[in-house]
Amino acid sequence: MYNQPMLKENSLKGKTIIITGGGTGLGKSIGKYCCELGANLIITSRKIDVLQKSADELILETGAQVLAVQCDVRNYEEVENLLKVSIEKFGSVDALLNNAAGNFVMPTERLSAKAFDTVVDIVLKGTYNCSLALGKYWIKNKLPGVMLNIVTTYAFTGSAYVVPSAAAKGGVLALTRSLAAEWGRKNIRVNAIAPGPFPTEGAWSRLFPPIVQKFVDPLKRIPLGRTGEHQELANLAAYLLSDFSSYINGEVIVIDGGEWIHGAGQFTGLENIPDEMWDAWEKMRTR
Ligand code: HXC
Ligand code: NAP
Numbered sequence: 001m002y003n004q005p006m007l008k009e010n011s012l013k014g015k016t017i018i019i020t021g022g023g024t025g026l027g028k029s030i031g032k033y034c035c036e037l038g039a040n041l042i043i044t045s046r047k048i049d050v051l052q053k054s055a056d057e058l059i060l061e062t063g064a065q066v067l068a069v070q071c072d073v074r075n076y077e078e079v080e081n082l083l084k085v086s087i088e089k090f091g092s093v094d095a096l097l098n099n100a101a102g103n104f105v106m107p108t109e110r111l112s113a114k115a116f117d118t119v120v121d122i123v124l125k126g127t128y129n130c131s132l133a134l135g136k137y138w139i140k141n142k143l144p145g146v147m148l149n150i151v152t153t154y155a156f157t158g159s160a161y162v163v164p165s166a167a168a169k170g171g172v173l174a175l176t177r178s179l180a181a182e183w184g185r186k187n188i189r190v191n192a193i194a195p196g197p198f199p200t201e202g203a204w205s206r207l208f209p210p211i212v213q214k215f216v217d218p219l220k221r222i223p224l225g226r227t228g229e230h231q232e233l234a235n236l237a238a239y240l241l242s243d244f245s246s247y248i249n250g251e252v253i254v255i256d257g258g259e260w261i262h263g264a265g266q267f268t269g270l271e272n273i274p275d276e277m278w279d280a281w282e283k284m285r286t287r
Contacts, residue, residue, distance in 0.1 A: 005033065006235035011242050013038030016090040018082065020044050020073050020130060021100030023051040025200035026150065028058075029230035030097060030237045035064035037238055042086045042093070044071045045100060065090070073100050073126030079133045087137075095146040095241045096134045098127040098172070103165040104206045116164045123168035128175060131190075135183060144187040148240050149176050151252065153194045153260035162207070173252060180250030189249045191240050196256025198228040224257035 017034050021027040022043030031041050051068035058066045067089050071082040086093050102122035138145035155169035180190040197218045
């Protein structure tokens with residue numbers, strides 16, 4: 001049930017949506033569902049061969065119109081070009097999903113300054129470049145707009161060993177709330193989703209390679225005992241991109257099976273105490 005499409009047919013009919021990093025992983029899954037709901041799609045990233053293959057697949061599977069545009073989101077001129085060719089093809093753009101990211105696991109003192117820059121530039125600069133270009137376009141043309149940013153739960157908490165990503169995602173969260181407050185009156189909504197672990201080749205190969213899996217089992221950290229299904233995330237994203245969420249602005253929605261709250265709770269570790277020990281404890285309790 002939870003991995004079934006949720007919205008009714010044509011919920012995104014006539015909408016044109018740009019998805020950064022839309023040729024792989026979660027961006028591709030969300031894009032596919034948007035197409036199924038009637039949207040036109042522009043997917044963008046650095047690797048045009050990957051993008052084109054995904055666009056061809058999406059067209060074949062859904063019958064939607066999908067345009068693949070090469071763009072490094074770190075470069076503002078390339079982002080402006082992305083917007084230009086999207087408008088040329090579809091007449092206008094209604095929504096932006098800031099999903100592109102770069103990340104790796106490493107003790108911070110081992111990182112070069114360039115490694116730090118690389119991740120922060122893709123995640124934070126890439127997001128504000130796209131947000132700025134789209135925001136200027138919507139405001140100049142008095143058009144409504146919807147922005148949705150993919151962050152992570154460690155945007156709130158920070159996290160060891162992925163420090164550039166945590167710093168950048170925290171920045172994206174602040175950007176989300178700030179723009180929601182500033183551009184809401186221009187009829188531009190800005191929200192975020194903070195996913196927990198959703199298996200993708202891009203994330204798993206970099207964040208949970210076999211050497212990390214020896215020390216961290218993501219499933220043990222999640223109260224619901226499973227990772228997320230792409231359709232669950234796509235359902236939430238499509239809702240936040242659609243007009244059904246018209247009164248939601250400046251929000252960040254966590255979808256992580258309870259993972260971050262579980263990690264944050266002072267006494268969560270007591271779940272390792274067996275029932276017999278609780279029986280003994282109950283008998284000894286102070287009144
Ligand atoms: C330390 C590294 C490194 C690593 C690269 N660098 N990989 N340092 N550990 N694993 C350093 C390099 O040595 C170099 O610095 C600098 O970073 C730039 O490296 P390049 O390879 O030239 O960068 P580039 O080709 O632009 O590739 C960017 C990338 C790569 C971020 C390094 O991984 C990438 O393309 N990622 C995109 C997809 C991705 O990361 N997806 C996962 C998102 S998952 P020097 O000084 O040596 O020149 C995610 C989920 C979070 O965010 C939550 C999960 C639960
Ligand atoms: P992914 O498949 O590796 O997606 C990252 C995408 O970003 C790729 O398509 C990549 O394409 C693109 N990209 C990277 N650098 C770029 C640049 N400079 N310009 C344009 N595009 C660029 O990983 P994913 O797991 O689906 O992640 C998608 C989003 O979800 C990310 O924001 C990630 O932080 C977030 N997230 C994922 C998880 C998870 O468990 N998977 C959990 C929390 C949050 P190119 O290489 O072709 O440029």
